Amino acid sequence: MTPFWFVVAALVAYGLAYFLYGRWYDRTVWKPDPKKTTPAHMYMDGVEFFPASRYVLWGYQFKSVAALGPILGPFIALQYGWLPALLWIIFGNFFIGWVQDYGAIMVSVRNQGRSFGPIAYEFTGSSGRNTLLGFILFYLLMISATFIFFIARFWNTLPGTFAGTVGVIITGVIVGQLMYKARLNVGWTTLIAVVLVALSVLLGLYLPMPVNAFGAWSVAFWAAVASIFLYVASILPLPTLIQPMNFVSFFPTFLAVILIIIGALLSPVFHIPLQQPAWKGFWSPASGPMWPMMFLAIACGAISGWHSLVGSSTTAKQLDLETDAHPVGAGAMLGEGLLALASLASYMVLTPDQTKVNVTAWVAGAEKLTMGFLGGQAAVPILQTYFGVALVLFAITVQALVTRFWRLVSAEIFGQGSFAVLGQKHVATFVGLLIAWLFAVSGSWNNLWLYFGGSNQLLAGLALMLITIHLARVKERTGVTFWPAMFMMVTTILGLIYQTYIFLKAVITQKTLVQPPLNQIHWAATTLDAIFTVVGVVLVVLGIRMAWMTLSSYQKAKAMPAAGVSQPASTGE
């Protein structure tokens, strides 16, 4: 058996999700009206609110949501075998993932294009909004810790990736200057960007960094390098570094995804069989029981809270017609599911030994799937560098935005009062990166990833509840979002409780989960285990509080009359 059939099965399943289930839900629940004025027209200011083509928004939404989650999540889920991972990526996306993305856009469109903060405020009051704010702060911390760890691990393990990444970053700076200062034509700028990115990959090939150059402290060193870069990126204005870097990173990252999908489709031609077992068991020694932990591990590939933040903060403000929400929201999420499946395929063709502890297995799988039509064995060194650089770029581009977002959330929380200094631009960024660096150096990446996945998917459950509250207020069918919301909230809260218990057990039994080198320093390891326990408790408490508030608001919304719900004015008829 080859990965070909999985990609085909996913395309069929996602086709059914989009054309049958999606259209039914679209027509019977949200009933989008192309004659209704969307916030993009009503509040048009040419900056945040302006109508954009559905194809532009699909591309934007897909690019904004596709990051490391769907790539690394399936790797962790392989601890239970590929079959449960495959089923969750297909059915999770089918019944829950796209419903959340689409609903988040529609609920924002029907509430004057407001993002999730003000919507949470309206539906659950100021305490609900503040709880969400606190939850997002810890959620960002977990993303930062895991992503910084992975960036450092990739730089340390894949020799050509550091020089390649630096080359792409420098290309981003040059492209930014060419676009905004020299005002060079976008076509020429793009051509220059593509050539420089290709040269960056070659630079990585000919300038490899030694593996484990600093011994046990190598990951700590590379994590510090990544943190310094992220500090600079988040302090500078967006058009100076982050946005041009994202622009130039688009080309290598999405070419990599397309190549892997082509490789999976051509796998029968090149005789690339599956080598992983379909089922390994309900229990994983590293992560615990399959339910709920696998549903935490596959972050973003099946459902993700990040998507609702993106959809409501930007996409909904630029939707030309209400009817565009279905292709944009649902289409982008189903595309993300395809990315997760392509990543799963690249792990499935490797032997169990290759994927056991090697978090860079994605690169090895991508090489295996693509070398047949990209030059054979001779192309392996360049393919390894190329896919390695693409993997780092997937992580670093989103992490730069997350670091900046952390700074803004910190300013919101600590901006006034006794701790105002913590809201200051430089202090907030430094503190956030220092904590994330420390967490990353602990090496407990598997456990921290589960915290990240838990908070991410819990945020998705909360988003689904906000969508449900809106539907209850306008007296529409709520079952399609309410039950997935309940499933996600129960699963993720139980998963977070289990993970907190694992850290607590480590503190009590003195069998630390912290990895070398910090596990050699006993007090440091125990302190980190204790801190991770506290982080888990905070995530669980905030999550339960938010879940309770949304459920109470849902009950109230069901009882209240439909009148009084804000709706954009209709100009039709």
Add this chain to the structure above:
Amino acid sequence: MLFGRKRAEKDKTGATEAKPAEQAGKQGTGAILKDVLYGMAAHGNVTAALRTRMYMEHLFMFITLGDMLGIPVLPPYYSLRILPYAVPNIESWKQRVFRERDFTDALY
């Protein structure tokens, strides 16, 4: 040209008039591909640049027409000289400044 004016003028006539869905759907494959690529690669870039310009425009408006908010930064003589150029932009400036903003608006 003050910020946002060109686009606002361009779209003024059709601002509240939705396009028929079938008309919006009539787009060639090449144009669709171009839009998707633009959306993936450059749309975020363009909106970020627009926002940066928006903040600079806000600053400019506050400095030159601060009297409107009770903050006389510039002597009224110079404000009056600039006023004819700024008038078309005042409405959208007020709209942007008075709009409720939240931390979740600043994601990208």
